[in-house]
Amino acid sequence: MKLQALAELVGARFLTGADQGEREVTRAFAADLLSDVLAMVREEGVLLITGTVTPQVVRVAEVMNMGAILFVRGKLPTPATVEYAAGAGVPLLATGKIMYETCGILYQHGVLPAKRKGLPMDHVPPNPAHP
Amino acid sequence: MSPPIPPIHKRIFLVAAGDLEGAGSVSTAVRRTLRELGVEPDVVKRAGIVCFEGEMNMVLFSQGGRIILIVREDRVELLFSDRGPGIANIDLARQPGYSTAPDWARELGFGSGLGIPNMEQNSDRFEIHSRVGEGTVIRSTILRGVHDDTGDRGGARA
Ligand SMILES: Nc1ncnc2c1ncn2[C@@H]1O[C@H](COP(=O)(O)OP(=O)(O)OP(=O)(O)O)[C@@H](O)[C@H]1O
Ligand SMILES: [Mg+2]
Numbered sequence: 465m466k467l468q469a470l471a472e473l474v475g476a477r478f479l480t481g482a483d484q485g486e487r488e489v490t491r492a493f494a495a496d497l498l499s500d501v502l503a504m505v506r507e508e509g510v511l512l513i514t515g516t517v518t519p520q521v522v523r524v525a526e527v528m529n530m531g532a533i534l535f536v537r538g539k540l541p542t543p544a545t546v547e548y549a550a551g552a553g554v555p556l557l558a559t560g561k562i563m564y565e566t567c568g569i570l571y572q573h574g575v576l577p578a579k580r581k582g583l584p585m586d587h588v589p590p591n592p593a594h595p
Numbered sequence: 596m597s598p599p600i601p602p603i604h605k606r607i608f609l610v611a612a613g614d615l616e617g618a619g620s621v622s623t624a625v626r627r628t629l630r631e632l633g634v635e636p637d638v639v640k641r642a643g644i645v646c647f648e649g650e651m652n653m654v655l656f657s658q659g660g661r662i663i664l665i666v667r668e669d670r671v672e673l674l675f676s677d678r679g680p681g682i683a684n685i686d687l688a689r690q691p692g693y694s695t696a697p698d699w700a701r702e703l704g705f706g707s708g709l710g711i712p713n714m715e716q717n718s719d720r721f722e723i724h725s726r727v728g729e730g731t732v733i734r735s736t737i738l739r740g741v742h743d744d745t746g747d748r749g750g751a752r753a
Contacts, residue, residue, distance in 0.1 A: 499709035502644050516704035523619030527626065527643035583691060
């Protein structure tokens with residue numbers, strides 16, 4: 465799906481990268497914890513849906529060669545972060561919708577889940593006894 | 596182990612404790628340097644992840660330190676050394692999900708407890724040494740020309 469179409473579906477506006485409206489994203493990953501993104505996203509060009517608006521979110525998107533960042537819950541990064549993303553070529557979008565609704569809409573319209581990397585803890589049985 | 600091939604590039608970066616604005620900039624600079632040196636994209640990506648996680652831990656948990664990037668023909672090495680509280684139980688810190696990140700750090704998107712496991716998973720060799728009350732030293736080695744195209748790494752081979 466093109467970023468422009470995606471923005472219209474979830475009522476998002478571009479904070480930067482509006483000229484990248486034709487960029488395609490086919491898969492998305494939603495998380496607020498950055499290490500989860502770094503540990504689990506396998507492919508490149510993935511859309512990151514997040515409520516975390518620190519400068520590090522853009523760094524993570526760069527490290528992982530992600531397609532764009534969509535901020536949810538009306539959260540907005542600082543102008544300095546937007547400027548940094550502009551320089552790094554990472555499109556930023558923002559919507560007032562909550563993460564669940566944003567993901568639901570995009571899923572319904574065919575944006576696929578990102579493939580998840582295997583982790584050591586996948587082999588831990590569910591409900592481990594916590595000390 | 597045979598003596599390492601001499602470096603083709605070496606650079607030292609300083610990391611300031613608590614610098615939440617600049618945190619991550621070393622990772623960005625390391626990636627840029629590696630790309631300029633023509634290092635394989637897969638290695639650049641893994642080094643970027645390792646560096647980001649190590650750098651964030653230094654910013655969040657230490658009193659500051661430095662990161663040394665060494666590029667050799669056959670490998671990339673990242674050396675993290677900091678002054679700070681150190682890690683009392685390294686086995687625990689290596690476990691996915693273990694985190695002592697305070698609430699304010701969790702609100703900023705940290706504290707999965709996946710940083711060190713993630714560094715280890717993206718390294719071919721990985722060592723942590725720490726002394727409580729003094730600091731922590733981490734060495735990550737990423738071998739070049741060992742292409743990983745599945746995206747699933749079975750963990751570090753120490
Ligand atoms: N440089 C360091 N100095 C002191 N303690 C550290 C250092 N790095 C890590 N730790 C300790 O090890 C724990 C695990 O680190 P790890 O990076 O795996 O997780 P985290 O930083 O808590 O969360 P995440 O990295 O997922 O955001 C930390 O919570 C902290 O207690
Ligand atoms: Mg960490």
